[in-house]
Amino acid sequence: MTEPIFLQGVCKDYLWGGNRLREEFGKTSGADKIAESWELACHKDGSSILKNGPDAGKTLREYLDAHGTGFLGTNCAGCTTVPVLIKLIDAKQDLSIQVHPDDDYAMRVEGEPGKTEMWYIVDAAALYYGVKQAVSKEEFARRIQEQTLPEILNRVEVTAGELYFIPSGTLHAIGAGILLAEIQQNSNTTYRVYD
Numbered sequence: 001m002t003e004p005i006f007l008q009g010v011c012k013d014y015l016w017g018g019n020r021l022r023e024e025f026g027k028t029s030g031a032d033k034i035a036e037s038w039e040l041a042c043h044k045d046g047s048s049i050l051k052n053g054p055d056a057g058k059t060l061r062e063y064l065d066a067h068g069t070g071f072l073g074t075n076c077a078g079c080t081t082v083p084v085l086i087k088l089i090d091a092k093q094d095l096s097i098q099v100h101p102d103d104d105y106a107m108r109v110e111g112e113p114g115k116t117e118m119w120y121i122v123d124a125a126a127l128y129y130g131v132k133q134a135v136s137k138e139e140f141a142r143r144i145q146e147q148t149l150p151e152i153l154n155r156v157e158v159t160a161g162e163l164y165f166i167p168s169g170t171l172h173a174i175g176a177g178i179l180l181a182e183i184q185q186n187s188n189t190t191y192r193v194y195d
Helices: 020-025 060-067 103-109 137-146
Strands: 010-012 036-040 084-090 097-099 117-123 126-131 153-157 163-166 172-174 179-185 191-194
Antiparallel strands (some): 010 036, 126 172
16 A cells, blocks of 8 residues: 555543543544544454545454555564554543553463553643552552552642653553543553552
8 A cells, every 4th residue: 555544543432431532533432431542453452444545444453464564664574463552542530540561471361462551641630650659569458458559659740741651560540631642562451450
């Protein structure tokens, strides 16, 4: 294909989402909420749709199956899929405090890569990023039971235009009111730690 490929995102209606992606970005969905729009996705849980060219209407997965991954460039010569997943996320409510596994653990246990991600803040609020101090396994478990885990988390007030790198293994959560673009490994594995 010599012309650019334009993609239509896949909308997800998670319970914490809002409607800013519909209102501000023109995303469409039959669901009441649009929490995420997977803009570049080739994953078993959702694949972008080609909007133009002779393959318009096919999923990106169908396109790759028919044409291969050569258009991804030389660094992806051995790839069988697109190695990244790019999303827009509208958090109307706080998300769960969560952690993603690294590649070794995720491949062994989940059968897909781990999940390192990067956030570009489009509209600001606050997020949780790591812990304030070292914490033992016992204290961590006790704080979950007592519902005091947020007290030891690093709460960060963010502003539009900032970037945050979230390596696998980092405890994190997106706070209510944040609108962000997420670039991540092509994985949907998330371990919820605390709601």
